Each structure stands twice: as C-alpha cells, then as structure tokens.
Amino acid sequence: MTERVIDRPRSRGFLFLDSHPAGCRQLVSDMWEAVAAPATPPSADGPVALVIGSSAGYGLAATLAGLKRAGIRGIGICFEKPATARRTATAGWYRTAATAELAREAGRDMVFLNGDAFSDAMKEQVADLLVERFGGKLDYLIYSVAAPRRTDPETGTVHASVLQPIGASSRTKTLVFDDEGAPEVKEVETAPAAEEDIAHTVAVMGGADWERWIDHLAGRGLLADGFATAALSYIGSTLTEAIYRKGTIGAAKAHLEGTARALDKRLSELVGGRAVTSVNGAAVTQSSTAIPGIALYVGLLRGVLDERMVPPTAQLSALWDQLTGVRPLDLDEEGRIRLDTWELAPEIQAAVTERWQAATTEDIAQLADLGWFHGEVHRLYGFAVPGVDYGAPVDIEVPWPGQPA
Template sequence: MVIKPKVKGFICVNAHPGGCSAYVDQQVEYAAKQSINGPKRALVIGASSGYGLASRIALAMASGADTVGVHFDREPTERKTAGAGWYNNQRFEKLAKEKGLIAESLNVDAFQDDAKQTVIETIKQTIKQVDLVVYSVAAPRRYVAHEDKWYSSVLKPIGAPFEGKTIDTDKGEIKTVELQEANQDEIDATVKVMGGEDWLQWIEQLHNAGVLADGCKTIAYTYIGDQLTWPIYGDATIGQAKKDLDKTVARINTLLQHDGSRSSKSQTAGNSAYIGVLKALVTQSSAAIPVMPLYISLLYQVMKEQGTHEGCIEQICRILTTGLYGDNCQIDSAGRLRVDEYELAEEVQSEVKRRWERISNENLRQLSDFDGYKSDFLKLFGFGFQDIDYEVNIDTALSE
C-alpha cells in the first residue's frame, strides 16, 4: 500500500517502514562515531522510540553492547502498518547483527509478570546476564493482573485548576487550555502507571533470577523543566509520579549491594540505581502533554539559535559518557544525573519566557520552531524523510 501519515491529535496511528529505518539509521550514524566505555550487555525496557530506542542504539553502536530490547507495539497486517517501534527495532536488530552483536527484541507488555519472565528466559539463553538495565517505559495505562484492574494516568494539575497556552498541532494555532485539578484517586493512578513501582519489580525479578551481573547499574529517565512547565509537569500528577521514581532509587540501591569492584574514582561508584534528567524533546509522550508542544517549539528555536540544541541520541550519548560511565556530569542535590543544563541555562529560559509572552498566531513561525516540532513529530513515525519516496507501494511487513 501507499503509506501516508494519519495524524489524530497528538498521535500518528500508522508508520512508514522505510522512514522508520531512516529514523534509526540517522541515530546509528551518530552513535557509531562516539565511544562509550560502558557495558557489554544491556537490557532496555521501553525501546520503541525516543530516549529508550536511542539508549539501545548508543549502547550497541558506541559501547559494543549486546542488547535485549522490550517494546510493546502493534504488529503489521496486510491492511495496517505496524507501530513505529516494531519497525524501529526490526531495523536496529538487522544493523546490530551486521556488527556481530546479539540483539533480541521482545514485543511484550513490560508491566506484566509473564513478560518479565519471558525476558529473563531470553537473557539466560542469549547474553546470560546484564550489566545495565535502562527503564524508559512511557504508557498511558497499566493493567495489574493480581488486582484484575486497569490504572490510567491523567495529565492534570494538583491543588488548583490550570489555564494556560498551548498549541493545536493539527491547525497550527495558539489556544487556551483549561484543566481541572486532579483528585486523589487520579493522582494515585498516575503514580501507579508512571511511578517507580514497575521499575522496582523488574529489578527484583531480574535480581532473584540471577541475571544481573556484579556491578550492574540501572537508570530511569525523567524530565523536570522550569517555570513554564511546572504547573502541568512538576507541580502536577506527572510530577508526583516522578517523585515516586526518586524514592525508588533508594529502594533499588538497598536491594543491590555492590561488591566494590567498581573504581572508587567514579562519581557513581557505590550506587546501583540512577535517575537521568533529560531535556524536553518531541517524543510520543511529550506530544500528549498540554503546554509542552508550544514550549518545545519555542525551546527548539532558541536553542538552535544559540547552538545548544540536542536530540535524543546526543542526549543519551552524553549522559552515558559523562555520567553513568564517566566523571563529568552535573549531579543535583537529589543525586540525579543531569544533562538538561543547556535547556535550563538562564539565557535560554529568559528568552523562551519572553517569546512565550509575545507568541500569537501571527508570529508563531517567527518566534518558534513549530515547523521543526512538526517535522520531528512525523519522523517519530517514519514520515518526512527527504530520501524516502512516499508515493511507492510498500509491503507493511517490511522493516526497511
């Protein structure tokens, strides 16, 4: 079939196989030029796209790591394309295996115990143990089998209603968004879906199965942001889930007592678990959060003008080389590894805020990089690559 993007609000419901290959290839090209003195066996939980996929690419191509990747995506049929993550991981596997690396991709629901056991058995049969576990799961809801209950996350403020600017990405128009404050049940459900409970359960089961190597590390990613995003991000339901991630670090470090084999010179010596704070980028998750599309459009323009803009693969390579496997990363008072310093620089934030106050439908494309935002959004699903002929009939089952 001829595959054109079908965008509904903040999601694209189809994906282009060849474009997804191009999406992976661009990141592979960058990562292959880097050098990470990192792990040789890694498990990436949440490898569909964004920071999770970038982690898998960086670990394989810059550190030479064998990887097991967990993603949860629709598989292709004769009439429908697969989800982008399915094509992404198919392409990654091909490129990794061409380099002589082990690359196993499991399309399963990471929240479920049977999925965890399947992953554990795959590790035992292939790479035996893992030196790093990356947790990068972003899902709107979670089924808890022993409760036979679904939990759904919400994107709401806490304590008071919120009214602010956002952008209708379909129409390219500035509009006002109004959100009612979350109740306690909604807060609790959001923490259940997006907090640290599942990360901890993964580490517990991997540990009990004996597939965590001595000195194994684990990292989960988060976003903190600044004043413009706090009402809907930091001081909101998502923020409560992120605080739960912080608490989980201490619990994992208690669970995994290291044998002291790691060099005492490393800034991360003695710990097992970390939170990595990354910059705001266009991902399938951020596109769903009110305010963020407009903020990111403004941020992109300012950071590109100042020469400090980075994408997913650049951010991940930097946090791996300077933080998790290096000694040159900013660490905040909570012990988080920070590579969002360029976004939070005073000259960046002050200019974003100045433009935020002035932005209108008339000057949207002058003050922001909305076109760049839309381009990056479509590329998440394999669309908008210049070298791809989108008029050609293509088999939906092809991964390249």
C-alpha cells in the same frame, strides 16, 4: 508482500494512524549515524543490557547509543502492533526492525521482545533468556516506559494515568495544527486531578514496576557485580510545571526518584551497584506531544536554541559514557544525572519565557521553529524523512526481528 503507496499520513492532531516503513528505517539509520563512535571499538562480547521501552523516544535513543557507543548486547522490550489489512504496523514496530538490522550489522547480539513489560510473564521470559543466551548476568538496565495504563500483576487492578494538575485547575497556552498544518495558539484549562487519579498515575508512571524488575532479576541471581540501572525522567521548565512537574506526572516522577534512592542503597549493598534517574532535556516524542503546553514550549525552545538543541542520541550517549565509566557520574544534590542543563540555563529559559508570553496565532511563526517541530512530529511516524521516496510502493508487512519473513 503487501505493498502500498503511503505518500501522506492520516492523523488526528498529533496522533498518526499510519506509519511509513521506509521512513522509520531511514530515521533509525540517521539516528545511528548521529551517535559518535567510541575511541576504542567495543568487543563483540560487550556488557549485557536490558532496555525496557526500546522502540521510541529516549528508550530508542538509549538502545542505539548503547549498541554503537557502549557496545552492549542484550534485550530490548517494547509493545507494538503489526500491520493489518487496514493499517500499517506501528512506527515502533518498524523502528525496532531497523534497530535489529543495525545491531546485526555491528555484530551485536540484541534480542527484541514484543509484549507487556509490566507483566510478571515478561519478567520471567527475560530472566530465562538472560540465562540461556547471555551468560546469566545483567550489567545494565535502562527503564524508559511511557504508558497510558498498567495492570498490577499481584492485584489485577488496572491503573490508568492522567495528565492533570494537582490542587487547582491549570490554564496554559498550547499549540495545535489544523488538517492543513496551519498553527494556532490557544489557551486550554485542565481540571485538577482527584486523589484516586494521582494514585493511578503514580502506579503507572512511578517506580513500582522498575523496582519489581529489579526484585525479579535479583531474586533469580542475575545482577552482575557493579550492576547499574537508570530510569529516564524529565523536569522541564516552570512554564509547563503546573501540568507536568507539579501535576500528576510530576507526582509519578517524584516517586520514581524516591525509588531510585532506595534501589541505590539496596544495590550498593547487594552487588556494589547503582541506581539513578537520568533527567533528560526536552524533545519531540510520541508521549510528550500529548501534554498540553509542551508542543508550544518545545517549538519556542527550538526557536531560541536552533542547532544548539541537544538531540536524544547525544544525551543518551552521555548517559552511557557515565554508566560505563568513560566519564565520571555527574550527579546533582538529589543524586540524579542531569542531561538537561543546556535547556534549563537561566538565559535560555528567560528567552523562551519572553517568547511564550508574546506568543499568539499571528506571530507564532516568528517566535517558534514551527517547520522543525512539525517535521519532527511527522518523523516520529516515518514521514518527512529526507531521502525517502514517498511516491514509491512500500511493503508494510515487515517481520518482527527473529521471525521469518
């Protein structure tokens, strides 16, 4: 055992250099408890699902909600790093270990693979595992990948995504915290992306890899009749659209939605299946905190909504209910499942906009729920989790699920 006392995080802005194993485990346990159990307990041989991006954010919520509410079994894929002599493991490593433990306790056969989801080698490994362990048929695929870069398996080209507006510079308010946790509201300007940067971002964050997964699994004859797949997405507010929905990420999301429409037609003809994008509501995630303006926006949104803000586990429970037929699919005019209506209601957006326009460093504490936001960022890495003794030594060398301690 390699024990350390990790009583406080080391961080650079919203980037944390350490994570807390016990805090991550408790966080996952709390998320599990927040998922409402189904009216009828699921059987042990539930539907087979593949969750790509299972260790963080909405992908983690999809995994937990799928296990508890939909009774899934199957495979989760993520890309995490183990502990070293200098650092703890990544938070997603510890969250995955905790998720696997909960799955075992619930009698769910869930395998977690750690590696590059973009690679053809991972696709082949998953296909082989589906044949060997899960009867050779896949019922659901959830695609929730937020990555900075992707290597194209065919060309070897490395594509790197960027967070930039398209067409013109964008100037926006944003929220930062100093080393003592004091907030500052300031304006940042971001230069427009070059055409090459847009193309690279679409290659990473668009639908190319999602479609490649479907191609590979279909080519191996592994899609069950009625197979359904959903890619998780976000639209957000007009307050953040210049850098998000109308920026490079937005171009990627538009490509993802176009891919969904093409896949939906193809899967309908192939196995009577469906492909959709699921537009989720705002949340504090490791990827979203890197986007200029999002931290300020989410803090203000929480200030308006308080406990009415819908957490990812509730959103993804609703998604599973729709995918599994507990509730009918609720699609918008573009064929997307909308789980963000609580966020984008006109009266909510009007209240957030009023606060956004008024926000300064001096009054941000009155307009946004900074305590909640600051705590949520810390909890992503296992800190500030109620019930955890941060003064106690904790073993940082947690084995990957299925590997010996």
